[in-house]
Amino acid sequence: MSTEAESPVAFDVRGFTASAARAYNRRNTKFSVLFIDLYNAALAAAIVLALSGSTVYAVREQLVEAAAARQQSPVDEQWAVIPPPVLLAACSAAGLLAVLTFARRLGPVSVGRVESQWWLPLPVARRPLVAAPFTKALVLLAIAASVAYLPLSVLTLLETTVTGHVAGAAVFGILAAAAGLLAAAVQVDTGRRRRTALAVVVLLPAVLLPLAAASGHLWPLVPAMTIAAGAWWHVSPRLSGIPAAELTRGGAVTGHARSAAFLMNTNELVQALGADSGAEPPSASRYTTRLFAARPRSTAGALLQADVVAFLRVPRWWLPPLLWLLPPIAMLLAELTIPTILQLGVLLLAAGGAASSAGTVARQTAAVPGLDKLLPMGKASVACVRMAMPAVTLMVWMVLLTAILALFGIADWRLVLLGAIAGAGLAGSTLRSAYKPVPDWSQPPVDTPFGPVPRTQLSALTSGTDVLVVSMVPLALAVYLGQVTTVLLAIQVAASAAAWIAAMVSLSRRR
Amino acid sequence: MEDAGVLEVDDLVVGYSGTPVCGPITAQLDPGGILGVVGFNGAGKSTAARTIAGRQPRIDGTLRVHGLPADEDSIPFRRQVAAVFDEDAFFPSLTVREHLLLVASGHGIDQPETAVGEELEYFALDSRADVVPGALSSGQRRRLTLAAGLIRPSSLLILDEPEQRLDPVMRGLIAQRLRGYADDGGAVLLVTHDPAMLTSTADSCLLIDEQVRHLPPHEAAKDIAGQ
Numbered sequence: 001m002s003t004e005a006e007s008p009v010a011f012d013v014r015g016f017t018a019s020a021a022r023a024y025n026r027r028n029t030k031f032s033v034l035f036i037d038l039y040n041a042a043l044a045a046a047i048v049l050a051l052s053g054s055t056v057y058a059v060r061e062q063l064v065e066a067a068a069a070r071q072q073s074p075v076d077e078q079w080a081v082i083p084p085p086v087l088l089a090a091c092s093a094a095g096l097l098a099v100l101t102f103a104r105r106l107g108p109v110s111v112g113r114v115e116s117q118w119w120l121p122l123p124v125a126r127r128p129l130v131a132a133p134f135t136k137a138l139v140l141l142a143i144a145a146s147v148a149y150l151p152l153s154v155l156t157l158l159e160t161t162v163t164g165h166v167a168g169a170a171v172f173g174i175l176a177a178a179a180g181l182l183a184a185a186v187q188v189d190t191g192r193r194r195r196t197a198l199a200v201v202v203l204l205p206a207v208l209l210p211l212a213a214a215s216g217h218l219w220p221l222v223p224a225m226t227i228a229a230g231a232w233w234h235v236s237p238r239l240s241g242i243p244a245a246e247l248t249r250g251g252a253v254t255g256h257a258r259s260a261a262f263l264m265n266t267n268e269l270v271q272a273l274g275a276d277s278g279a280e281p282p283s284a285s286r287y288t289t290r291l292f293a294a295r296p297r298s299t300a301g302a303l304l305q306a307d308v309v310a311f312l313r314v315p316r317w318w319l320p321p322l323l324w325l326l327p328p329i330a331m332l333l334a335e336l337t338i339p340t341i342l343q344l345g346v347l348l349l350a351a352g353g354a355a356s357s358a359g360t361v362a363r364q365t366a367a368v369p370g371l372d373k374l375l376p377m378g379k380a381s382v383a384c385v386r387m388a389m390p391a392v393t394l395m396v397w398m399v400l401l402t403a404i405l406a407l408f409g410i411a412d413w414r415l416v417l418l419g420a421i422a423g424a425g426l427a428g429s430t431l432r433s434a435y436k437p438v439p440d441w442s443q444p445p446v447d448t449p450f451g452p453v454p455r456t457q458l459s460a461l462t463s464g465t466d467v468l469v470v471s472m473v474p475l476a477l478a479v480y481l482g483q484v485t486t487v488l489l490a491i492q493v494a495a496s497a498a499a500w501i502a503a504m505v506s507l508s509r510r511r
Numbered sequence: 512m513e514d515a516g517v518l519e520v521d522d523l524v525v526g527y528s529g530t531p532v533c534g535p536i537t538a539q540l541d542p543g544g545i546l547g548v549v550g551f552n553g554a555g556k557s558t559a560a561r562t563i564a565g566r567q568p569r570i571d572g573t574l575r576v577h578g579l580p581a582d583e584d585s586i587p588f589r590r591q592v593a594a595v596f597d598e599d600a601f602f603p604s605l606t607v608r609e610h611l612l613l614v615a616s617g618h619g620i621d622q623p624e625t626a627v628g629e630e631l632e633y634f635a636l637d638s639r640a641d642v643v644p645g646a647l648s649s650g651q652r653r654r655l656t657l658a659a660g661l662i663r664p665s666s667l668l669i670l671d672e673p674e675q676r677l678d679p680v681m682r683g684l685i686a687q688r689l690r691g692y693a694d695d696g697g698a699v700l701l702v703t704h705d706p707a708m709l710t711s712t713a714d715s716c717l718l719i720d721e722q723v724r725h726l727p728p729h730e731a732a733k734d735i736a737g738q
Contacts (some may be wrong), residue, residue, distance in 0.1 A: 006587050009619040016613055021604035024643070114600040118610065118659075122617035123589040244583050245567070 008125040014132060017119075056151040059339055064158055066337035082333045084156040085211050090330060091152055092172060092207040095145065096179045100199055102273060103141075103183035106257065107250025109134050109242055116248040127240040130247065134184070134239070138177045145176030153214060156336065160214050167221075168214035174224040175206050181231035187246065188238040202227060263439060264461060267363050270356060299375050303385045310361045311389045320357030321397045324350045329404055344476045352468050354397045355426045355433070358390040362434035369510065383431060383507035387500060391427035398423030398475075405479065414484040418475055418492050425471030425496025428503035433464025435506050463506065467499045516578070517542055517667050517698040518563065523572035525555060525562040531570055532558045536723050542666070545689060545699040547713030549731050554719040556702045557596070557671050563700060564594035564669050576667060590618075594669040595660035599652060601644035607631070607655055608640040611662055618663040630658040633684070650676045661688060667698050674705040686711045706732035 082090070109130050111119065119129050149172040153165045160168075182199035189195050206227060209220035253272055260268035296302040311317060328350045331338055365371045365386065372382050402419030405411065439460045445452035474492035478484045517540050524534035533555025540546050550556050562569050563576075565583035574581045582588050601610065608627055615623035631637040634654040644652055653676040660668065668689075674682050682705065689699050689712045703709050709716065709732050716731040718724045726734070 008586050009617060011616050011619065013613065013617055016616065017602060017605065020606075020609045020613075021602060024604040024606065114602055117598045117600045118602065118613060119617075121583070121589055121594070122614070123586045123619075124617055241584075 009123050011122075011124055012128070013119055013122060013124055014129055052151065056154055059342060060154055060158070062339050063155060063336055067158060081335045082330060083335050084158070087330060087334050087336070088152060088156040089207045089211060091156075092149070092175075092210060093204055094326070095148070095172075096175060096203045096207065097200065099141065099145070099176050099179040100183050100196075100203065103180045104186055104196075105273060106254045107187065107247070108137065108180050108183045109187055109239060109247065110250025110254055111247045112251045112255055113248075116244065116251060120244045120247065125240060126242075126244075126247075130239050130242070131236070138180050141180050142173035142177040146170055146173030149173070149210065153210070157211075157214055161216070164214040164216055167216075167218070168210040171213040171220050171224045172210040174221070174228055175203070175209065178206075178224065178228035178231055179203055181228060181235055184235045185231055187250075188235055188242055263441075265439065266356075266461075267366070267434060267436065271363060274360070299377055300381060300385050303375055303377065303382065304388055307361055307386060307389050310364070311393075314360045317357075317360070321354045321393060324353040324357065325397065325401055325404075328401060332405065332408060332410065340480055344480065347476060347479065348468065348472055350401075351398075351422075351426060351472050352429070352465070355390070355394060355430045355464075355468060358393040358397075358427070359430040359434045362386055362390065362431050366434045372507070372510075379508040379510070380504045383504040384500075386507070387427040387431050387503060390430040391424045394426040394430070395420045395423035398426070402475075411478055411482050411484055414489070415475075415478055418478055418484050418489055421489070421492045421496050422471050422475040425492075425499035426468065428496070428499030428501075429464050429468040429471060431503040432467050432499075432506045435503075435510060436460050436463035467502050470495050470502075471499045516540075517544075517576065518546075518700065519573070519575045519578075520563070521573040523559070523562070523574050524570040525558045525567075526570050527558070527567070529570060533719050534559075534570070534723065535572055536717065536719075538717055538725075540667070540698045540700065542696045542698055543693050544715070545693050545701055545713045547709045547716040547728055547731060548700065548702045548719065549704070549709065549716060549735050550719035556719055559719065560594070560669050560671050560700060560702050561596070564592060564596075566594075591665055592667045592669065593660045593663055593665035594671075595656055595673060596671045597675060598656065601652070601655075603643060603645060606641050606643055607636055607647070610644065610655060611658060614659045615662050620662075620664070626662055630662045633688070634658045635681070650678065650681070653677060654681065657685065661692070665697065667700070668692060669700045669702075671702045672704060673701070674703060674708055682708055683711075704735060706735045709735070 111130060115129070120126070146169040149169045150165060153160070153168050157165070157168075179199070182202065186192050186195040186199060206224065209224050213220040256272035257269060260266075260272050294305065296305050328343075328347050331343055331346045372379065375382075377385075398419035399416055402415045405419075406413050406415045437460055446458065448458070474488050474495055478488050518538070519540075520536055520538045522535040522537055524531050525536075526532040526534075533550075536559060538546060548556050548559065558567070561567050563574060563581055565576075565581040565585075565588055569581075576588060577591055579585070579588060581592075605613070608631065611627040611630055612623050615626050620626050628637075631640050634657065636651060636654055636658065639647060639651060644655060647655065657670075657673055660670070670689075673685055677685065686708050689701065693699055693712075699712070701709070701713060710728050713728040716726050716728045718726050718731050718734060
């Protein structure tokens with residue numbers, strides 16, 4: 001093979017594509033349309049900023065008042081109370097680990113479907129093709145992370161100045177970019193487990209840096225930038241070596257996630273973000289194989305058996321529900337007197353997350369309608385069986401959560417019983433959400449207080465969430481009141497039964 | 512570059528995630544040769560073509576292009592091997608002409624505009640050269656992807672069912688072009704369901720069925736017609 005054959009062609013593929021696209025867009029975009037688009041985008045951004053800013057400010061005022069009134073945390077065990085800086089550091093760590101995990105799933109270095117067809121087969125160096133979009137993504141990630149950090153900082157560090165909050169947010173943004181770069185380091189190297197562990201070891205102590213910056217120091221910028229620069233120094237020369245198959249995989253996941261987010265299809269979004277990055281295939285352990293080999297006594301038993309085996313074969317199925325236990329516990333143990341509405345919101349969010357993470361198999365079966373018709377069973381019976389495994393998981397999840405709440409004196413131990421019943425009801429949310437209707441974008445929109453919303457999109461958005469709220473209201477009331485009454489228990493039974501019925505109706509209506 | 516043996520395949524088994532789809536395949540393709548690949552749907556023809564194009568790992572056997580392993584990440588391999596699969600993705604803001612210019616320039620062709628003009632004329636896309644692919648018909652988009660595969664220099668051309676979505680006249684032109692490519696010293700791996708295209712172009716043929724057999728193209732064409 002000659003040297004010429006081995007050397008890349010010196011042609012700026014990216015520059016050519018960008019300039020041709022720019023010229024086409026200039027020719028075909030009217031100034032008035034561009035102006036309206038920009039105006040709408042600026043208006044939307046201003047509204048979101050104003051709403052979220054005023055909410056944060058209002059919550060902060062309540063926290064300040066509660067602190068001034070020396071209100072105590074509802075937790076009896078004062079040794080377990082989490083001071084605000086520790087809570088912020090824990091949130092930061094969770095955020096950085098989330099960036100590391102999801103960035104790896106999305107690539108983070110990737111090319112889209114079009115680029116993989118037209119760019120990757122060319123005998124040109126690949127580094128310029130991927131470096132620029134990756135850098136742009138890192139900058140956007142840093143900005144988004146800083147913006148997301150700011151309200152957390154404002155709500156937890158009540159004594160800090162505005163400059164301190166901004167400095168902390170800036171340092172966190174740099175760390176988020178570093179997490180993206182460390183995800184790329186995992187992508188470019190072999191020995192992924194070791195690299196991931198190293199990335200975690202580097203990132204976790206760094207969560208203290210934004211706190212130091214918030215207290216008025218500038219030096220935290222230096223180690224944060226050093227981590228980011230070190231990761232860039234490692235990744236940058238290796239960008240050319242990422243296999244085309246891996247670039248295309250990342251691009252496919254990113255495209256899937258982006259279109260799901262655009263269409264507000266949460267099931268698809270969860271599916272896209274849950275996509276395995278190739279590191280670990282679904283496991284068919286000896287245990288699940290033996291379980292599947294056991295002869296069921298009935299048709300429903302066969303379906304249940306298949307569901308249980310499929311569920312247990314989901315890689316690390318136990319991890320997301322465990323992680324979703326942390327936000328309500330952290331909020332409960334926080335030294336700050338967090339407003340009740342926010343507490344209940346976090347409780348609902350965590351329950352929704354746990355219910356969704358128990359729905360992997362339900363989402364898979366919902367995507368293949370023929371599966372539900374394989375066995376001679378009515379749709380309602382199929383729905384009941386499909387809810388069994390999520391119900392068991394969510395009952396265990398709720399028992400754990402409510403036991404911790406009871407342990408810290410939020411309510412008496414009957415809360416655990418209430419939680420178990422609520423957990424069973426949450427399975428209805430899992431199934432209803434998995435089997436939610438596909439949005440029909442051809443239908444005209446309906447007016448709502450938030451502007452026109454496509455007609456079927458409303459039902460797609462609320463399907464599952466409605467049942468979640470119904471299942472959680474009695475439990476939330478018990479947490480709010482700090483006691484569990486017989487009436488509440490009875491209401492909880494009714495609410496959970498209603499959730500199951502709603503899920504059965506959802507599945508029965510599907511063709 | 513060695514003259515003999517553009518493509519050497521020995522007991523090649525292809526598939527996904529370690530599960531074989533077809534094989535073992537043994538074949539050799541020399542400069543000027545056109546090897547047809549036929550078989551029923553799902554037999555693994557496209558999987559074999561993608562593996563030979565270096566787009567997915569082989570499961571077993573030997574696969575060499577010009578004596579080197581098939582690897583789409585290697586620049587020498589990308590210079591030598593042109594592959595056209597049934598992919599239908601285009602830049603939404605690049606015109607037909609600009610798509611071809613991108614490929615021609617990316618392969619270091621000296622006068623890309625001239626080469627693009629010739630291909631546009633050959634594939635009857637000259638009247639649509641300055642529109643974006645989104646404004647083309649399905650068959651015209653297929654012609655664009657074929658033009659992109661043929662505008663660039665290569666020594667091995669892999670085509671996966673190029674007849675799809677094309678009218679009979681264009682199918683004839685493609686067959687003629689493939690013959691010309693081979694006469695100029697190129698080698699072609701042609702996966703097809705079209706008996707006429709097979710018999711008018713291929714020198715030899717692989718029938719991928721329950722087992723892989725070498726057949727003369729006219730016998731393989733009868734087999735396809737029977738399917």
